[in-house]
Amino acid sequence: MANKITINPVTRISGFLEIEVEVEQNKIVNAKSSGLFFRGFEKMLKGRPPLDAIYFTERICGICSTAHSMASTLALEDVLKIYPNENDKMIREFMHGSEFIQNHLRHFYQFTIPDFVKGARMESSFITSHNDYRLPEEIDKELSEHYVKSLKYSRLAHEMTAVLGGKAPHNHGIFVGGVTVNMDSAKWIKIKSILSDIKIFVEDMLIPDVYKIAEYYSDYFNNGIGYKNLMSYGIFDSYTDNRAFYVAPSVIINGQYGTLDSDKITENIQNAWYELIRDEVSPIVTTVNENIHKENAYTWIKAPRYDGYAMEVGPLARMWLSGNYNRGISTMDRTIARVLEVKKIIEIMEVFLEKITMIPSNQGSYEFNQEAYGKGLVDTTRGALGHWTSVQNQTIQNYDIITPSSWNLSPEDSNGLKGTVEMALIGTNIQDIKNPVEIGRIVRSFDPCVSCATHVFSDKYSPLEIRVV
Amino acid sequence: MLKKKRRCPIYDSKDITARKMMDLAVNDIKSNNKNKINLIWLEATGCSGNLISMLNAENPSADFLLKEMTNLKYNNSLMFAEGDAAYEQFLDTLETEFILVVEGAVSTRDNGQYNIIARYQGKAITAMEAIRIAGEKAKYVLAVGTCASFGGISAAAPNPSQSVSVPQFLNRQVIRVPGCPSHPDWVTGTIANLVAFGIPELDELGRPIMFYGITIHDRCTRRSYFDNGIFASRLGELGCMFKLGCRGPVTRTDCPVRQWNGYVNWPVEDNSPCIGCAGERFPDGMEPFVRF
Structure with a gap:
């Protein structure tokens, strides 16, 4: 007989996630990932002025708002067929890079290491759900100090975003046409100085810290593996200078490398709390509506698939696809790749700093008179983020968002294919069934963001196919 | 509103920084052996951006607020424990003196089912229920961010989750600390004021005048x-x-x-x-x- 284990809240993530697993003879035989949070951004966006999508969609997520400002801006630029000059592009990608640093530092120190380091905590009393702490006292103490120390550097990462974008979270500086900041040498030297401070922290503490954890928890190289199908929409991939190149839009499926074809992206709502409804006014148009009473459904997260496959997105996917990491795919590899990516991103940001010139921003005034459609696909902190929009008469007709965490945390689809995290959990050995610490560690290695992941959308102008059974 | 005895309110409000408040509060705790007050920071229907903003705090920093000023007892993003152990920590804190911070609006659709924050002994706990039970017992309630204060983005038309603000939902005094996100100084300064002096001077919407008294x-x-x-x-x-x-x-x-x-x-x-x-x-x- 299988034992059922439910963990809710899965803490130290963004948003509200429940993980339910069935365990037989200390092995996970089935897993369900449930996002338990719904706001309905796409519904809200309908009828609003198109440009407002930038500052509006940022509010989907407090920890990765810059990501949404990037994707929404790219989608609107695609609608208008305008493209920023290289200087403005580098400035806003610098802001996006700062977001990566902020996220990864906080994910590693505030969200991940409390799983492995006894003293890393904000609470004054010690309450935990397990007792599998293996670091020697001295190392535990050192990493606990770094937990606090890191706060300064994640804060400084956001300060760089604010220098260029006004404030963070929810910056104002990334906008259609490029950026709103007029670069000057005072700003330039400020961010250069901050970046160099952060780099020292990353090289001297962050990277050694992850390897210390890996040494004492090496069994985590053997779990949390999953499908090994990886995907990226690409980021820092449009510069002629190779030093500023990171990863191209690409996939690996069953070991085969390929370029990304975004027409192969579909979404499936079989096990999510959505249903297809008919629009009474124009019956050809189908819309997806939320229905919490739908039978057998267990999540607000839909199931995006690429060519029918459930894909892993995020730092490990990027580092692997770009040839920067190839040790393996597992819980610990995911955590190491995230840490190593910080250094990679900093190096690219250094190239931007070298090339950015002190010329004014290049803003225009924008009108959305034509009926047009646009998409913005970009890799962000947690992985592949896509915004799709159609506009008409100066308003948004439709807005669709598929976030990285939707890829990673998706439910089973109508073909019976499990979601990426679900698959990564199945087969895991649980040492102590009363304290199943493995589950939270595996799930956190994907850096879930449920605030982002749950949306409802309609498919009128959408490239996305919705399968309903 | 602003008191007449003050000199220029612009300079006055600049002087009363969060840091000053924190120093006074910490001194108070040390000299009078006052107990640090417990803190529950509930994330509800929002983006958790106020917590991220609070982590950006400096002088006082986030760890100073959470370790020196208050005892952080429950927060989904930061706390050590998970599952039942985490929620029990929430329940235990209800029996103590505590400050309740809510960020995010209260999703009321289908009795709160659109925002479930825990499952305890098999039962789904909605954010709505958690805010209600903690709101009844808290010494002070702070609505941090615009969603908690006024509904904000989460309640934007057509408001699919039927979200309402915390003051609208709770039948009691709630201090509003709006902003999307709220500035860390507005949060730490308000909490410091509560610890050191009690409730700060508020405007007619329940916002601390020291931060929200004058238009941009x-x-x-x-x-x-x-x-x-x-x-x-x-x-x-x-x-x-x-x-x-x-x-x-x-x-x-x-x-x-x-x-x-x-x-x-x-x-x-x-x-x-x-x-x-x-x-x-x-x-x-x-x-x-x-x-x-």
Whole structure:
């Protein structure tokens, strides 16, 4: 007989996630990932002025708002067929890079290491759900100090975003046409100085810290593996200078490398709390509506698939696809790749700093008179983020968002294919069934963001196919 | 409203920084052996951006607030424990003296089922229920961020999750600390005031006057451009943002003098309009955010 284990809240993530697993003879035989949070951004966006999508969609997520400002801006630029000059592009990608640093530092120190380091905590009393702490006292103490120390550097990462974008979270500086900041040498030297401070922290503490954890928890190289199908929409991939190149839009499926074809992206709502409804006014148009009473459904997260496959997105996917990491795919590899990516991103940001010139921003005034459609696909902190929009008469007709965490945390689809995290959990050995610490560690290695992941959308102008059974 | 005995309120409010409040509060705790008060920071229907903003706090820093000023007992993003052990920590804290911070609106659709924050002994716990039971027992309740304060983005039309603000939901005094996100100083300063002196002076909407007493327009760093009729016609221009739809004239915060993230910048100085993110009518009443 299988034992059922439910963990809710899965803490130290963004948003509200429940993980339910069935365990037989200390092995996970089935897993369900449930996002338990719904706001309905796409519904809200309908009828609003198109440009407002930038500052509006940022509010989907407090920890990765810059990501949404990037994707929404790219989608609107695609609608208008305008493209920023290289200087403005580098400035806003610098802001996006700062977001990566902020996220990864906080994910590693505030969200991940409390799983492995006894003293890393904000609470004054010690309450935990397990007792599998293996670091020697001295190392535990050192990493606990770094937990606090890191706060300064994640804060400084956001300060760089604010220098260029006004404030963070929810910056104002990334906008259609490029950026709103007029670069000057005072700003330039400020961010250069901050970046160099952060780099020292990353090289001297962050990277050694992850390897210390890996040494004492090496069994985590053997779990949390999953499908090994990886995907990226690409980021820092449009510069002629190779030093500023990171990863191209690409996939690996069953070991085969390929370029990304975004027409192969579909979404499936079989096990999510959505249903297809008919629009009474124009019956050809189908819309997806939320229905919490739908039978057998267990999540607000839909199931995006690429060519029918459930894909892993995020730092490990990027580092692997770009040839920067190839040790393996597992819980610990995911955590190491995230840490190593910080250094990679900093190096690219250094190239931007070298090339950015002190010329004014290049803003225009924008009108959305034509009926047009646009998409913005970009890799962000947690992985592949896509915004799709159609506009008409100066308003948004439709807005669709598929976030990285939707890829990673998706439910089973109508073909019976499990979601990426679900698959990564199945087969895991649980040492102590009363304290199943493995589950939270595996799930956190994907850096879930449920605030982002749950949306409802309609498919009128959408490239996305919705399968309903 | 502002007391007459004060000198220029602009300078007064600049003096009363969060740091000063924190120092006074910490001294108070040390000299009188006052107990640190417990803190529950509940994330509800929002983006958790107020917590991220709070982690950006400096002097006082987030760990100073959470370790020296208060005892953090429950927070989904930061706490050690998970599952039942985490929720038990929430329940245990209800029996003590505590401050309740809520960020995010209260999703009321289908009795709160659109935002479940825990499953305890098999039963789903909605954010709505958690806010209700903690709201009844808390010594102070702070609605941090615009969603918790006024509904905000989470309650934007057509409000699919039927979200309402915390003051609207709870039948008791709630201090509003709006902003999208709320500035870390507004949060730490308000909590420090509570610990050291009790409830700060509030306006008619329950906002601390020290942070929300004066409109952005009244002390805008680009006010002279407005007075001289120099208006930006597109983003990125040095000029007053009024004609691009700036909501500074109807938004009360101290952004222009305090500034953000290490006090280095704020949206208008980044050549973009204020979108009134701390306002009661954000976002629906503040749109379009940008108009040409």
